[in-house]
Amino acid sequence: MPLDSTFTGQSFKSVGTRPLRPDGIDKVTGRAKYGADHNVAGQLVGRILRSPHAHAKIRSIDTSKAEKLAGVKAVITAADLPDLTNGDSGMFDILDNCMARTKVFYDGHAVAAVAAIDAHTAKAALKLIKVDYEILPHVTEVDEAVKPKAPILHKNCFTEGVEPKPTKPSNIAKVTEFGHGDVEAGFAEADFIVERNFKTEQTHQGYIEPHACVASVSPDGTGELWVCTQGHFVYRNHCAMLLGMDVSKLRVTSSEIGGGFGGKTHVWAEPVALALSRKANRPVKLVMTREEVFRASGPTSATSIDVKIGIKKDGTITAGSAELRYASGPYLSMWAELGAMTSFACYDLKNVKTRGYEVLVNRPKSAAYRAPSAPMAAFAVESVVDELAKKIGKDPLEVRIQNAAKQGTKSSYGPVYGPIGIGATLEAAKKHPHMSAPLGPNQGRGYACGFWFNFGGQTCTDINVGQDGTVTLTVGTVDVGGSRASLALCVAEELGIPYNQVKAIVADTSSLGHNDMTDGSRGTFSSSMAGIFAARNAVAILKERAAKMWEIPVDDVSWEDGHAKAVGEKYGNLAPLSLKDIAAAAANTGGPIAGHAEIVADGAGVSFATHICDVEVDPETGRSVIKRYTVIQDAGKAVHPTYVEGQYQGGAAQGIGWALNEEYIYGKDGRLQNAGFLDYRIPVCSDLPMIDTQILEIPNPNHPYGVRGVGETSIVPPIATIANAMSNAFGVRMTHVPMSPPRVLKALEAAAKS
Amino acid sequence: MAVLVSTTINGDAVEFACEPDETLLDVLRNRLGLTGSKEGCATGDCGACSVEVDGRLICSCLMLGVEAEDREIETVEGMADGATLHPLQTKFIEHAALQCGVCTPGFLVAAKALLAKNPDPSEEEIRFGLAGNLCRCTGYDKIVRAVQDAAKEMRGA
Incomplete structure (x- = not known):
């Protein structure tokens, strides 16, 4: 029972309510402590x-002048981070990315570091380090990097993954x-x-808090x-391995986190x-600048995707295939693989084939970004589905409903689906008032679907x-957006006590067993499951104690509404x-x-969403404005609906x-030209409308309360949704993202000519 | 050479010494322990370091510490009256206008400055009034609603 x-299907008293979050006052008064x-x-x-x-070979690094500068206490290079990875190529790549060893692979790749008594001295010391580079030809574009002469x-x-194994690198x-x-x-x-071919440019998670840490190692x-x-x-685990420390002797405390979206799943500065x-032999505080965050953390992949889909006049999709090239940065990753897995996951297809290519380029190592790889693949597939619907003269929403995956569908990436929400989100979209609202001049409406796996993983509570x-x-799962409230709700529910009687905290690594990261939308799903199990174990003890107090057999004690009751x-x-x-x-x-x-x-239940968007395009400037936006997504069970809405809205905005x-x-020099928030422009308040949300609840059969992850799926449909809306606004299919005014x-000009 | 500066922060007389090239944000965070103001960019683009100086909303990363001489500075730490939160603070929590919360101090200070000038702003005025502050978590929907609700309460409506 405890681990079931x-x-x-129980009814809830706490779950589904909207109490105040326990860290709210700290965060509105400035008391909450973030990394820096x-x-x-x-x-x-x-x-x-x-x-x-x-791209360059490091011939030599001379740190002698920096070391002699007054106030400098340490200067390190790759020599101070010897390779202890013992043949683990993934960990070696992490090491090499933290501090370049023989070559630098991108503008921003770390080559040396200093620790000094203050920021002035540290900056001055960096200028005294002389690195002798042999500059090599570079390639930053994904379609260029796959060419034979790149x-x-x-x-x-x-x-890897092709037979016979190639003889040329x-x-x-x-x-x-x-x-x-x-x-x-x-x-x-x-x-x-x-x-068609579709291209998406590289984007960054854009968390407002730069990476920051304080490290202290004793002799x-x-x-x-x-x-x-x-995480x-x-x-x-990663730092201990790279530094040659015992895992149990390195205590890591997670600060409040100022956004991550996948970008804080990876060590860069910490080792x-x-x-x-x-x-x-002193504590060291290391905080990245915003420029460093852009140049040298882990943005998502730029992609180039070829999609081919066939359809019958009656609307049946007969086959779909895709070749997906994802820029990975300089090291092997799994981003194209995830793109290949997710691209057709919304549909029930008899014939489907996808191939993902992990492409190395001279850009920073790609990291996860909220439902990593799925938005680009969805952009390509959902654009073509829309186009095909028009070709056969059917409503694109009806074509999606007709071909949607359902319970029992063999998914395009292998597993057979249990109860899922794609059909329900499409039906809800059809009925949504947004669909019948009038459109103005130069406006178009689009819709698209999205899928994300969700993840469970190791959890200790x-x-x-x-x-x-x-x-x-x-x-032990970091709270990235209100999970302490939702987890406290689940435990209060299970114990039968009020929410305010439960205080949720995130422990450091010495206070709890291993927990995987808060990624894959797993925070609330997995920690609530572990929390419910822990509560059931506590209830067993509470019943024993009550039996002792009453001096009756424990089998005669039940637990109801936060009370032990003697039965009989x-x-x-x-x-x-x-x-x-x-x-x-x-x-x-x-x-x-x-x-x-x-x-x-x-058993993390897969998640689906359908988005609806109205866009207005200024034909003179090419500027687009989102006039109305609606997110419809299956949450399984919304534990704290307000924060579920927040996840839907935030993903849509990104x-x-x-x-x-x-x-x-x-x-052309391979340097990043817009490493700041002025030139890398994320949406501001005046760019967006209110973002309507509709939460559907199709219970996940593998969670006691039916919970599914909710954090990521909301970023999957928007690109395709907006591209489809644009196509409806001015009759041109946009195939290159971002759909910025110049593009x-x-x-528009090309369409006018034809 | 450090410069001695006398100023007023959140109503308290404060003296500090800082280097001539240190920003007000550096001084607040590193010398005075007022870490509620955040550094998101250091270039005036994200608004996480928003403070009021003599009633004017500024990015504290764009002002030097030495320029604080004889000024009245208000930071997020000065918004609540003891245990009583400012209505904006209360409404931000109630409306879940924060997820990670790192942009929240800047938004609160900017929203307070906005409502001081315009107690009854339209949605559009709120959106443009807060356009100097970046939030990556919320999509701004719940922030706008929290400000609308706080404005209503502050007007006694």
Whole structure:
């Protein structure tokens, strides 16, 4: 029973309500401590020297002058971070990315670092480090990097996943393939086929808080790391391995996190800060500048995607195929693979085939960005589905409903779906008032669907009952947007006590067992499951204690509404004992009362959404304005509906920025030209309308309360939704994102000529 | 050479010494322990460091610490009256106008400055009034609603 994750279908008292978040006052008064808000006695200031070149050999690094500067306490290079990865190529790539070893692979790649008594001295010291580079030809564009004559980043990169194994190195690190059926036979059955190439430019998660940490390593091999991260346990494992420390001796505390969206799942500066601290024997604070965040953290991939879909006149999609090239930065990743898996996941297809190409380029190492890789693939597929619907003269929404995946569908990436929400979101869209609202001149309406897997993973959670009967819920998943409230709601529900009686905290790595990151929309899904299990274990103990207090067999005790009750007429005179009553007596009935759960949270239910958007395009300037936006998404069960709405709105806003404005711009010299918020423009308040949301609840059968992850899916449909709306506004299919004014103007001019 | 500066922060007389090239934000955060104001960009683009100087909304990353001499500075730490939150603070929590919360201090200071000038702003006026502050989590919907609600309460409507 305690570890049974089956959906119970119970009615709720706490779950589904909208209480105030427990960290609210700290965050509106400035008390909450983020990465850069922490200081320790004796700390030094760390700074990193970065490559100005996109691709170069490091001939030598002379740090002698910097070391002699008064106030400099440590200077490090790759020599201070020796390779301890023992053949683990993924970890070696992380090491090489943290501090370049023999070559630099992008503008911004770290080559050395200093720790000094203040920022002035640290900056001056960086200028005294002399790096002798041999500049190499570079390639930053994904379609250029796959050409046979492209500059090769790694001479030992022979494409994985193809037979026979290539004999020549290339920038295609890996190829993955998914699908079923016979796509050629499917295309032969089609009445219409559309085949197109789509491009998306590289974007950044754009979290407002730059990466920041305070590292402290002692000569006895112990260490402390304060850091803004989505996963302090994973940071601990990675840092310990790279530094040669014992995992248990490195205590990592996650600060409040000022946004992550996948970008804080990866170590960059933290191993450097620890190495500086170890060398200087002093704590080191290392905070990235915004320019460093853009140049040298982990933006998402630029992509080039070829899609081909066939359809019958009756609306049946007969086959779909896609070749997806995702820029990975200089190291192997799985971003094209995720694109290949997600591209057709919304549909029930007899014949489907996708191939993903992980392409190495001289740009920063790509990291996860909210439903990583799915938005670009959805842009390509959903654009073509829209176009095909028009070709056969059918409503694009009806075509989607006709072909939507359902329970029992074999998904394009393999598994067979359980109960899912794609059909329900499409039907809800059809009925939504937004669909019948009038459009003005130069306006178009579009819609698109999106899918995300969601993830569960390793989770460890504690519940401790205080002597007054209040409950501490200790979790190890970082709270990125209100999860402490939703987790406290679930535990209050399970214990049958009020929300205000539960205080949720995020523990450091020495206080709890391992927890995976808050990624894959897993925070509330997995920690609520572990929290519910821990609560059930605590209830078992509470019942034992009540039995002791009453001196009756524990089998005669039940737990209802936060009270132990003696079951049976013979106990008619025993008044129920509240959690508070039992807690007060704990010292005499066996001591502290706690519940623990250590699980791999399997069964994260997949998530689907349908978005509707009205866009207005100025034909003179090419500027687009979003006039109205609606998000419809399946939450499984919305634990705290206000924060679920917030996730829907936030993802949509990021998608709008991606669709209309945001892009990394590299010069011919391979240098990033817009490493700041002025030139990399994310949406501001005056750019957006209100974003309407509709929460659907199709319970996840694998979670006791039916919860699915809700954080990521909302960024998947917007690019395609807006592209489809634009196509309806002025009759031109946009195939290159962002659909910025110059691109829109060019498309309008091309359409006018034809 | 450090310069000695006398100023008023959140109603308190404050003296500090700072280098001539230190920003007001550096001084607030690193010398005075007022870390409620955040550095998101250091170029005046994100508004996370918003403070009021003599009643005027500014990015504290764009003002030097030495320029604070004889000024009246208000930061997010001065918004609440003891245990009583400012209506904007209350409404931000009630409306879930914050997710990660790192932009929140800047938004609160900017919204307070906006409502001081215009107690009854339209949605559009709120959106343009807050366009100097970046939020990446919320899509601004709940922020705008919180400001509307706070404005209504402050007007006694």
